[in-house]
Amino acid sequence: MDVDLFDFELPRELIAERPVAPRDAARLLHVTSGGLADHVIRDLTELLRPGDVLVSNDTRVIPARLFGRRGEAGVEVTLHERVTLDSWKAFARPAKKLRPGDTLRFGGDFSAAVVEKGEAGEVLLRFDRSGDALMVALEEHGRMPLPPYIRKGEADEADRADYQTVFAREKGAVAAPTAGLHFTPELLAALDARGVRRLTVTLHVGAGTFLPVKVDDTSDHKMHSERGVVTDTVAHAVNAAKAAGGRVVAVGTTSLRLLESATGEDGVLRPFDAATDIFITPGYRFRLVDVLMTNFHLPRSTLFMLVSAFAGLERMKTAYEHAKASGYRFYSYGDACLLEKVP
Known part of the structure; x- marks a missing residue:
């Protein structure tokens, strides 16, 4: 149609x-x-x-939107599909300079390695923890992934319940x-x-x-x-x-x-x-x-x-x-x- x-x-x-x-x-x-x-x-x-x-x-x-750093450069990732207990497909911005083997750090000792690069800014990330421990880290470091048409996707604390x-x-x-x-x-x-x-x-x-x-x-x-x-x-x-x-x-x-x-x-x-x-x-x-x-x-x-x-x-x-x-x-x-x- x-x-x-x-x-x-x-x-x-x-x-x-x-x-x-x-x-x-x-x-x-x-x-x-x-x-x-x-x-x-x-x-x-x-x-x-x-x-x-x-x-x-x-x-x-889950609070699937993460802000971190690759070296001195800032990077934002939004998880969108779980692959294993410790790995997720994610959309990254900017993705152009990311390479397999890069480490992204999201605060404290929480980090993920870039395993693969896909199309349209997609990457496969393997985190330094899995299962429930990964969910705890996302709750601490992540933001709610609001759709882009609501406040340009910028979530605040109220959105965790809303x-x-x-x-x-x-x-x-x-x-x-x-x-x-x-x-x-x-x-x-x-x-x-x-x-x-x-x-x-x-x-x-x-x-x-x-x-x-x-x-x-x-x-x-x-x-x-x-x-x-x-x-x-x-x-x-x-x-x-x-x-x-x-x-x-x-x-x-x-x-x-x-x-x-x-x-x-x-x-x-x-x-x-x-x-x-x-x-x-x-x-x-x-x-x-x-x-x-x-x-x-x-x-x-x-x-x-x-x-x-x-x-x-x-x-x-x-x-x-x-x-x-x-x-x-x-x-x-x-x-x-x-x-x-x-x-």
Whole structure:
């Protein structure tokens, strides 16, 4: 498909710089075949039904942005894909002068060696520690990797809490599954009381989620790969809820992409522990997910293509125009929409 079909104008002032407080006070646009309805997030207790299963991503964002030195020269790296317990692929700036064998020092005795150089500023780094010890060092020396459209990517101390969902448990993401940012313990308790079943899957979101689509046709775009896990317990519970007539409600495009990757043509969700590079565009036949809660996405992005496949391109264009005219806040710290799948 022509990528231009997914383009739209967005005034800069509609891009949210900070989340609202409390989180469940953000706005929620309900998009159905019958039209559009304005709500707030806490209205999910009315919009979701007893027997529905709400599937969230429990990945935890790590402080993946590091500032260090190569000799006397400054260098910045943003980790984006874990390779082993002590090595990560990262984007480096400036990368031109980096060579395999160089040592990058990030403060104290924390350092990493450049193992390989890739394309477009990518390097493979091997750190001087691994596993939990590496995570501790990142917490001490790293910054949260905000997307570039929020305050030019410059995170502060508040973002350590703001850019983390209430579901966050499994460390490894370098971007937040942002639909999950809207939930609070109070809302979760209300959903429990409503009879909505809550489950989690894990998809470690990579920096590739921010990469622009640089081709003219969607068929020429190479999707980034991310690691995901669906346990046997979760698969069984989702299948049981679906068989009993409940809807599968995905919190965020990351949860949806993982669920669809792990579901067979027969519509049965299976345990999954692998990488997925599924790229969903209009024409895709959804196998499992019935409802999608998601934030408002960038023009010409793979995520806007995904929501257009789920709810219909023209319907999503209408929804986004309504959101703009109504002052909805866009992107990671912005408001959300609840999408009913096109029949």
